[in-house]
Amino acid sequence: MHEQHREVRPWRMIERRESRRIHVGTVPVGGGAPITVQSMTNTPTPDVRATIDQIRALEDAGADVVRVSCPDEDSTKAFKAIARAAQVPLVADIHFHYKRAIEAAEAGAACLRINPGNIGSMARVREVVQAAKDHGCSMRIGVNAGSLEKHLLEKYGEPCPEAMVESALEHARILEDLDFREYKISVKASDVFLTVAAYQALAEATDAPLHLGVTEAGGKRTGSVKSAIGMGNLLWAGIGDTIRVSLSADPVEEIKVGYDILKSLGLRTRGVNIIACPSCARQGFNVIETVQTLEERLAHISEPISLSIIGCVVNGPGEAMFTDLGFTGGGKGSGKMYVSGKPDHNVTNEEMIDHIVDMVEARAASLRAASEAAE
Ligand code: SF4
Numbered sequence: 001m002h003e004q005h006r007e008v009r010p011w012r013m014i015e016r017r018e019s020r021r022i023h024v025g026t027v028p029v030g031g032g033a034p035i036t037v038q039s040m041t042n043t044p045t046p047d048v049r050a051t052i053d054q055i056r057a058l059e060d061a062g063a064d065v066v067r068v069s070c071p072d073e074d075s076t077k078a079f080k081a082i083a084r085a086a087q088v089p090l091v092a093d094i095h096f097h098y099k100r101a102i103e104a105a106e107a108g109a110a111c112l113r114i115n116p117g118n119i120g121s122m123a124r125v126r127e128v129v130q131a132a133k134d135h136g137c138s139m140r141i142g143v144n145a146g147s148l149e150k151h152l153l154e155k156y157g158e159p160c161p162e163a164m165v166e167s168a169l170e171h172a173r174i175l176e177d178l179d180f181r182e183y184k185i186s187v188k189a190s191d192v193f194l195t196v197a198a199y200q201a202l203a204e205a206t207d208a209p210l211h212l213g214v215t216e217a218g219g220k221r222t223g224s225v226k227s228a229i230g231m232g233n234l235l236w237a238g239i240g241d242t243i244r245v246s247l248s249a250d251p252v253e254e255i256k257v258g259y260d261i262l263k264s265l266g267l268r269t270r271g272v273n274i275i276a277c278p279s280c281a282r283q284g285f286n287v288i289e290t291v292q293t294l295e296e297r298l299a300h301i302s303e304p305i306s307l308s309i310i311g312c313v314v315n316g317p318g319e320a321m322f323t324d325l326g327f328t329g330g331g332k333g334s335g336k337m338y339v340s341g342k343p344d345h346n347v348t349n350e351e352m353i354d355h356i357v358d359m360v361e362a363r364a365a366s367l368r369a370a371s372e373a374a375e
Contacts (some may be wrong), residue, residue: 008232012266016238019209022138022182024065025089025110029138029184029241030209035267036064036242037258038211039251040093043077045082052085054251059087060257062270062302065242067091067113076103081106100122107133113140115159116174117167138182141171142210145189145198159189161197165205172206184208184241188215192230199234209241220249224257228264235265269304272360275319276309283311284329287351297357303364307356308338315370317343325359327352 001022021031028034036143039058043050045068053067069075083090091111092104098119101112107130110134114141116125134138142196145159148167156163177184185208187198195214203210214230217223227245235238243261245254262268274294279287292308298307308326316328320338327347330336334348337359347355 007313013235013265013266014238017203017210018207019241020181022111022184022209023068024091024138024242026374027064027089027110029211033241035235035240035262036240037062037255037262037268038065038091038242038244039254039258040064040068040069040185040244042251045069045120046073046078047080048081051078051082055082055086055088055308057252058260061089061252063255063257065091065111067093067244069093069375070100070109071095071097073100076100076107079104079107079109082113095210096120099302101128102131105135105137109135109137111138111140112303113142115141115143115171117171118346118371122174122313125174126178129175129180132182134178138184139175139180140213141168141175141183141185143167143185143187143189143198144215145187145194146215148207159194161187161201164189164194164198165201168202169205172208177235184211186211186213186316188213188246192217192226192233197232199239200237203239210239211242211244213244213246215246217246218248220253221245222275223247223249224253225261227257228261231261232265235261235267249279270302273300273304273306274309275306275323277311277315277319279311282314282330284331285311285334285352290353293353298360299363301360305363305368307360307365308372309356324363328358 019030022029027036043054043056066088068090091113092109094101094112094114096118097347101114112276143164143314148159148163152163152167165271168185168187178181186201191194192214212234213225214233217226238321242342243258245257246282247254259270263273276291277287306323308319308323310319310328312330313328319342320326326338327335338345344366
């Protein structure tokens with residue numbers, strides 16, 4: 001979709017919540033920075049090769065930040081080599097062991113995912129905060145409905161938005177008391193209603209940037225739908241500075257779905273955004289197979305390009321008006337290419353896929369050249 005179309009249409013505008021800005025390594029989070037997409041490795045962290053390979057795959061898919069679990073000392077030892085190889089900043093996922101947090105900070109973590117209220121004495125918290133300050137790490141407070149503190153469960157009876165927000169603010173207060181403000185917060189639940197209500201309340205209660213997620217959302221399809229409903233609702237309301245889609249699937253899928261959610265809301269524009277019709281008896285070519293092939297062949301493109309692939313003239317010209325490139329079926333064994341919204345030339349159905357790939361690649365190359373020239 002052309003930028004100007006979004007700007008002149010007020011019903012497409014999302015007014016983002018004002019949050020303060022922190023940094024995860026070089027990546028800004030909050031304070032109007034682009035919403036970042038993150039995922040987490042699921043390889044054993046001590047397996048340095050496998051973990052780096054997975055981080056590489058996530059980077060290729062467009063991950064802005066990657067989280068790596070550090071459950072033991074072998075993991076924090078491996079973290080150093082992993083952090084050195086990674087091009088994106090890494091978040092070290094720590095649960096209760098404060099020593100792992102210090103080791104991870106020393107090993108190059110850009111952010112520590114840790115709840116200060118869970119690591120024991122204030123002396124330990126102080127040590128972790130000092131390590132974070134010394135090594136330029138930010139932190140994420142990650143509240144999860146499934147692991148709320150006992151006193152909050154007793155007070156509220158069950159996980160509820162109030163309990164989750166109270167938990168988050170208790171952890172935040174500990175950091176604030178130590179003059180540490182480089183933190184973001186998440187309040188995740190596997191239930192979309194609880195997730196959304198908790199984030200809405202948290203957004204009112206703090207100016208910390210928020211990391212969104214519907215936790216343990218499920219497999220690729222159901223988890224993507226749940227995440228799109230939960231996070232989509234929040235992002236549409238302007239809430240959220242970084243997102244992670246949790247799927248029981250290849251982490252690369254999490255990045256792809258994360259971008260799809262942001263692209264649907266016009267919040268990020270990475271890669272080719274294909275607009276396609278569901279097809280019907282009117283189609284002039286096989287829309288479903290074509291879209292599937294194009295998605296695969298254009299997966300390497302990171303420049304924002306919109307492409308409409310429409311079966312016939314019922315909706316083809318109209319959709320093409322709002323896309324950078326478009327193809328509409330309907331002639332005898334051929335269809336029409338649209339460029340920047342206007343009919344441009346005819347292509348046969350046989351040549352169409354290669355031709356579209358060539359055109360998208362050429363457009364990506366010129367966008368890349370323009371942005372390099374601007375830099
Ligand atoms: S655009 Fe044409 S081919 Fe596609 S679903 Fe609509 S009528 Fe059918």
